[in-house]
Amino acid sequence: MTINQSRRRVVVTGMGAVSAAGVGAQALWAAARDGVSCVRPLKLARPYQGRIKIAAQVPDFDASAHIEPELLPYCDPFTQYAIVAADEAVAQAGFARKEIGGPRTAVVIGTGIGGAHTIDDTSYHEYAEGVRPETLAVPRLIPSAAPTTLGMRYGAKGPTFALASACSSATQAIGEAFEMLRAGRADRAVAGGAEACVINGSMRAWEALRVLTPDFCRPFSMKRNGMTLGEGAAVFILETLESAQARGATPLCELAGYGTTSDAFDPLRADVEGPARCMRLALESAGIEPSAVDYLNAHGTATYANDITESEAMRAVFGDRPPPVSSTKPIHGHALGASGGLELCVTISALRDQVAPPTINFVEADPKCLVDAIPNEARKMPIRVALSNSFAFGGINGTLAVKAM
Structure with a gap:
């Protein structure tokens, strides 16, 4: 066939x-x-x-x-x-x-x-x-x-x-x-x-x-x-x-695209190039330009270095104005091998309700994390295309792209 x-x-x-x-x-x-x-x-x-x-x-x-x-x-x-x-x-x-x-x-x-x-x-x-x-x-x-x-x-x-x-x-x-x-x-x-x-x-x-x-x-x-x-x-x-x-x-x-890469860099420390390439591959898989992404559910672990690295990776892909970003790990915790699934569930719900969830417990913007982190309160906004990121120890990266039907 x-x-x-x-x-x-x-x-x-x-x-x-x-x-x-x-x-x-x-x-x-x-x-x-x-x-x-x-x-x-x-x-x-x-x-x-x-x-x-x-x-x-x-x-x-x-x-x-x-x-x-x-x-x-x-x-x-x-x-x-x-x-x-x-x-x-x-x-x-x-x-x-x-x-x-x-x-x-x-x-x-x-x-x-x-x-x-x-x-x-x-x-x-x-x-x-x-x-x-x-x-x-x-x-x-x-x-x-x-x-x-x-x-x-x-x-x-x-x-x-x-x-x-x-x-x-x-x-x-x-x-x-x-x-x-x-x-x-x-x-x-x-x-x-x-x-x-x-x-x-x-x-x-x-x-x-x-x-x-x-x-x-x-x-x-x-x-x-x-x-x-x-x-x-x-x-x-x-x-x-x-x-x-x-x-x-x-x-x-629609589950429109998927990207996965390896940093091949360090057992614990994240790299910028691997996550950035992962997001680009997901967009390429979906046939989507970076400018079309309305919302991104970040890996967002709240460890000092990883948030900086992920912010830099997003800026490498999207330029000086990445799409609004939130990490929902303060809500449901970092569930390790389940986290990407929980976060995709949230991302799909955000797409369907046209509401971006907040990054709670946010106290002050970090100048080393130059992203719009949707601090503390949900944001009603048009969402047609969204990404969900997962980045793991050993530099294993995964990104999923979803689109409204």
């Missing part, structure tokens, strides 16, 4: 989320739009002696309210979050559970760590208690647990895999699924990211890097002093426009 790639436009027909704002994409968007921080006092299962006492954890999550009891023993929290987010996305797209599957449906889920809770519990039982690991520990902890579980849940028999590239995992997972649809390797995809990383070991490890704030995450602002760890999942239903139209679906937006 010969496929004309130029005609294979890709659309988003459903999205779902689990985040520090609770269950649901709408809950996440309401918190982001209204500038409501979901960072709370840290809650862990075992005693914790660390200095950082806050995180953006999913509140009051009862997996048994959403997932069948026979499936739960196989599911680490990161898989649980992925299932709940994916079920919401499938329902919004208008599919019954098994209708979306088949040999032309792909499943790609990004995660930075995978089953962190299972790894933590298994290690504690072994080293502290001398207790044998549970029988199903391995199926729970492997990063591929989320996509394979979703594949079985929906009967999806196309390409199915996990993608692990730290903080760019979800963005690359969505982007690679987009490329599969565009190239004709699949007609539909369940794609996104999931992470449940707020555990004792992770908190202490991130604290050791000195990148966690003890109080307020303030991207692009003076007095910023780091990020807040978060968790959750966001999953999207991608379809070719032809497939969506054939079944009478109404797309949420």
Whole structure:
């Protein structure tokens, strides 16, 4: 079969989320739009002696309210979050559970760590208690647990895999699924990211890097002093426009372009050239000029150097007047491999509601971050084209471009 790639436009027909704002994409968007921080006092299962006492954890999550009891023993929290987010996305797209599957449906889920809770519990039982690991520990902890579980849940028999590239995992997972649809390797995809990383070991490890704030995450602002760890999942239903139209679906937006690059520079420090080239590739993929971009959801970690680097990269692409920018990480935390999915959910919602969410906790503009950071209050504005950035340790970059239909 010969496929004309130029005609294979890709659309988003459903999205779902689990985040520090609770269950649901709408809950996440309401918190982001209204500038409501979901960072709370840290809650862990075992005693914790660390200095950082806050995180953006999913509140009051009862997996048994959403997932069948026979499936739960196989599911680490990161898989649980992925299932709940994916079920919401499938329902919004208008599919019954098994209708979306088949040999032309792909499943790609990004995660930075995978089953962190299972790894933590298994290690504690072994080293502290001398207790044998549970029988199903391995199926729970492997990063591929989320996509394979979703594949079985929906009967999806196309390409199915996990993608692990730290903080760019979800963005690359969505982007690679987009490329599969565009190239004709699949007609539909369940794609996104999931992470449940707020555990004792992770908190202490991130604290050791000195990148966690003890109080307020303030991207692009003076007095910023780091990020807040978060968790959750966001999953999207991608379809070719032809497939969506054939079944009478109404797309949420067009997923128009994707760029990904590597800095090949440093394990921890970001570079300007790699992120700038990534944004240019996304625009080229979408056939969009930089001047057409109305809004950009930034990676925006609120670490001192990274915000400066991302600001310089945006100015390298867009010139002296980049589009209005916000980082929503002060709302939902930095959810590592899930962050790009949560932020794409916010970006699509901004596009649909014509409201750019704020960068909260902003106190004063940093002259080294010469961007319009939409400080503290949402901005009603026309948004036809938007970008979402994710930049990871090791210099792995991902950018997605979305357009209104």
